[in-house]
Amino acid sequence: MQATIDIEQLGFDAGAHVLVKHALAALPPGQTLQVRGRAHGWEGQLIAWCRTQGHQCAFARDGEGGGNVATVRRHADSVDGAAGPDTADTANTANTAGTADNAPHAGAGGRWRGALRTGHADPSLPGALAERADARWGLAARGATVEAGSPPIAFRLAERDEVWGERAADLYAQAAAAQWDPQTAIDWTAPFELPDIVEEAVVQVLTYMIENEVAALVVPARFLGQLHPHYREVQAVLAIQVADEARHIDVFTRRVLLKGREPGLSTAGGQASLKTLLDEPDFSVAEFLLSVLGEGTFVSLLHFLHEHAPDPVTRQIARLAARDEARHVAFGMTHLAARLENDPGFRARLANAVQSRNDALSTTSGLNEEVFDALILLAAGELTVPAIAAGYLKVQQLMRDMAEGRQARLERLGFSKDAAQHLSSLHTRNFM
Amino acid sequence: MTSTPLMMGAVAYAPKVVTIWEGFKEYFRRHGLAFDYLLYSNYERQVEAQFDGSINLAWNSPLAWVRAARIAAARGLTLDTVAMRDTDRDLTSVLVTRADSPVTELAWLAGKTIGFGAIDSPQARLIPLDYLRHHGLLAGRDFMARHFDVLGGKHGDHIGGERDAAQALVAGEIDAAWMIDGNHMAFSREGLLAAGTTRILARTQPFDHCNFTVSPGAPAEQIKQFTELLLAMRWDDAEVRPLLEMEGLRQWLPGRTSGYDALMRAADDEQFYDAAGNIIASDYRY
Numbered sequence: 001m002q003a004t005i006d007i008e009q010l011g012f013d014a015g016a017h018v019l020v021k022h023a024l025a026a027l028p029p030g031q032t033l034q035v036r037g038r039a040h041g042w043e044g045q046l047i048a049w050c051r052t053q054g055h056q057c058a059f060a061r062d063g064e065g066g067g068n069v070a071t072v073r074r075h076a077d078s079v080d081g082a083a084g085p086d087t088a089d090t091a092n093t094a095n096t097a098g099t100a101d102n103a104p105h106a107g108a109g110g111r112w113r114g115a116l117r118t119g120h121a122d123p124s125l126p127g128a129l130a131e132r133a134d135a136r137w138g139l140a141a142r143g144a145t146v147e148a149g150s151p152p153i154a155f156r157l158a159e160r161d162e163v164w165g166e167r168a169a170d171l172y173a174q175a176a177a178a179q180w181d182p183q184t185a186i187d188w189t190a191p192f193e194l195p196d197i198v199e200e201a202v203v204q205v206l207t208y209m210i211e212n213e214v215a216a217l218v219v220p221a222r223f224l225g226q227l228h229p230h231y232r233e234v235q236a237v238l239a240i241q242v243a244d245e246a247r248h249i250d251v252f253t254r255r256v257l258l259k260g261r262e263p264g265l266s267t268a269g270g271q272a273s274l275k276t277l278l279d280e281p282d283f284s285v286a287e288f289l290l291s292v293l294g295e296g297t298f299v300s301l302l303h304f305l306h307e308h309a310p311d312p313v314t315r316q317i318a319r320l321a322a323r324d325e326a327r328h329v330a331f332g333m334t335h336l337a338a339r340l341e342n343d344p345g346f347r348a349r350l351a352n353a354v355q356s357r358n359d360a361l362s363t364t365s366g367l368n369e370e371v372f373d374a375l376i377l378l379a380a381g382e383l384t385v386p387a388i389a390a391g392y393l394k395v396q397q398l399m400r401d402m403a404e405g406r407q408a409r410l411e412r413l414g415f416s417k418d419a420a421q422h423l424s425s426l427h428t429r430n431f432m
Numbered sequence: 433m434t435s436t437p438l439m440m441g442a443v444a445y446a447p448k449v450v451t452i453w454e455g456f457k458e459y460f461r462r463h464g465l466a467f468d469y470l471l472y473s474n475y476e477r478q479v480e481a482q483f484d485g486s487i488n489l490a491w492n493s494p495l496a497w498v499r500a501a502r503i504a505a506a507r508g509l510t511l512d513t514v515a516m517r518d519t520d521r522d523l524t525s526v527l528v529t530r531a532d533s534p535v536t537e538l539a540w541l542a543g544k545t546i547g548f549g550a551i552d553s554p555q556a557r558l559i560p561l562d563y564l565r566h567h568g569l570l571a572g573r574d575f576m577a578r579h580f581d582v583l584g585g586k587h588g589d590h591i592g593g594e595r596d597a598a599q600a601l602v603a604g605e606i607d608a609a610w611m612i613d614g615n616h617m618a619f620s621r622e623g624l625l626a627a628g629t630t631r632i633l634a635r636t637q638p639f640d641h642c643n644f645t646v647s648p649g650a651p652a653e654q655i656k657q658f659t660e661l662l663l664a665m666r667w668d669d670a671e672v673r674p675l676l677e678m679e680g681l682r683q684w685l686p687g688r689t690s691g692y693d694a695l696m697r698a699a700d701d702e703q704f705y706d707a708a709g710n711i712i713a714s715d716y717r718y
């Protein structure tokens with residue numbers, strides 16, 4: 001039966017081409033479509049459109065309607081749409097081989113000849129994630145069909161095992177749901193007055209925390225720009241992590257300014273320690289050092305501040321920030337667990353990284369005494385013998401909590417108890 | 433690859449011309465043809481260069497072809513065209529009015545103002561004037577002609593004149609405007625001519641557009657290789673497709689010279705070129 005379409009009063013300056021294009025797409029190449037229309041001058045418009053699309057077009061008198069009827073012959077092999085949406089569908093159902101492959105879809109023609117398949121949007125489907133993401137996929141959505149000849153875009157992190165974590169999508173969803181507004185989540189007007197020396201201690205601790213949060217922002221941000229978008233769930237986790245850190249920097253700074261002070265002191269040793277995180281080129285090693293060891297340790301510190309900070313604003317900030325940091329730790333753990341499962345030998349590399357970092361920092365002073373002393377004062381709340389004694393004990397307990405937390409995470413990653421204890425002890429005294 | 437490249441002329445009517453011909457140069461060289469190009473700022477100089485040995489062939493506008501053919505004929509030389517785009521064949525120009533205009537027949541344009549493109553635009557001035565003349569309408573006598581004269585010497589390749597005329601039509605400054613059929617659709621796509629606000633009052637007979645014109649005495653073997661490589665370019669070759677897209681075609685076709693009659697008549701009637709290809713249009717600046 002002859003395929004026929006009636007575009008009625010619709011002109012090609014008003015969208016008629018969409019109807020003709022879709023009617024042609026349903027036909028095999030070389031087949032013809034009869035087109036009827038009643039718009040003024042539609043015949044000339046159809047000819048002009050066919051010329052740009054490579055179709056042939058002829059007219060005859062229409063026995064039924066009395067006007068003209070066009071016969072449009074679909075171009076044999078070079079028509080767009082020949083394998084556009086169709087190809088994508090076929091690719092999605094046919095591609096179950098475990099990895100996304102680049103084989104052209106049989107029958108695809110024109111623009112879609114040699115089009116690249118890019119897995120599936122849903123990461124749980126077979127073949128959804130490529131072991132290595134193709135540079136020619138560029139910025140396309142995972143699962144899209146990419147025209148051959150698209151410019152290759154080099155992403156340094158294009159290996160699945162280098163970056164993937166099974167829980168990435170879940171962790172992103174949790175993070176998105178748990179975003180908080182610094183303006184409303186914290187009662188900035190809560191009344192409190194601290195002795196000057198205690199306020200200064202709070203400012204010093206927060207000054208130190210700000211520079212650590214800056215490192216925690218910069219490290220994932222750098223990897224984010226190097227990550228192939230094929231692994232979009234990981235991209236999303238890193239992006240929201242960066243946003244989290246920006247918010248932490250903001251609220252810590254606002255707390256510093258709350259009583260009219262400027263930030264305190266920043267030590268060479270502290271920055272040297274953080275620089276080693278920035279210098280780490282391997283994503284997994286950086287995740288290990290920053291998220292598993294550093295941010296994990298920071299969670300303990302934030303819990304400490306939530307419990308022992310002398311004012312309500314700092315306590316609220318610490319509680320909210322700790323929640324965010326716990327998610328960052330969780331992603332680091334899920335990524336490393338996956339990487340170690342595929343490559344148990346990588347565990348030695350992680351251990352070496354901790355040792356190297358310790359060696360590199362052996363000539364620095366570690367946690368600066370301003371911060372250490374400030375923590376004692378902060379926990380003490382006042383400069384009296386009993387208060388300082390109590391504050392000192394609390395900080396000692398904090399150190400033990402941090403070490404135990406690190407050991408527990410290292411053991412969960414498959415390190416032996418002894419190895420975990422050893423590596424934990426080598427972790428920078430700067431906490432992060 | 434021979435060391436003497438086949439030299440082609442092209443007119444720099446837009447910055448993208450450099451990108452296009454650099455891409456073609458790379459394509460030809462990859463396939464063993466030494467090829468290079470010279471850019472001209474206008475078609476008149478380019479046509480003259482086809483007769484002084486500067487270039488072996490030229491990517492010519494239809495009007496440039498008319499002039500080159502006349503110069504060749506006057507000198508007793510033969511001129512050949514080897515290829516054209518699929519989109520160069522059987523174009524039409526349309527005379528567009530506003531949908532709410534009372535003008536529904538050509539005769540009603542008497543005393544009205546019609547917008548044209550550049551003075552040397554085949555599709556938006558010369559062929560439309562020929563069309564109107566053959567329907568008994570002469571500029572200045574039967575209607576007022578307003579020229580949207582953008583970038584003389586580019587022979588209307590720069591469609592700015594057509595766009596300006598379309599804008600003037602929308603603004604109510606003129607009663608009708610000429611444009612190439614594809615531009616009517618393009619202007620509607622981009623919203624310049626909102627859907628349903630214009631009506632096509634007239635459409636010219638089909639005519640042909642650009643072609644590759646071979647200079648007299650050009651090296652036959654290299655021209656043959658050039659033509660074969662050109663016709664072998666495939667739209668479904670991802671390496672080549674960007675070049676074809678930029679140049680606005682799906683497929684190169686063999687050249688033909690049957691589609692320039694209306695333009696030849698217009699060149700005479702509007703006194704643009706004489707029979708020997710001399711420029712006689714006094715108000716033509718390029």
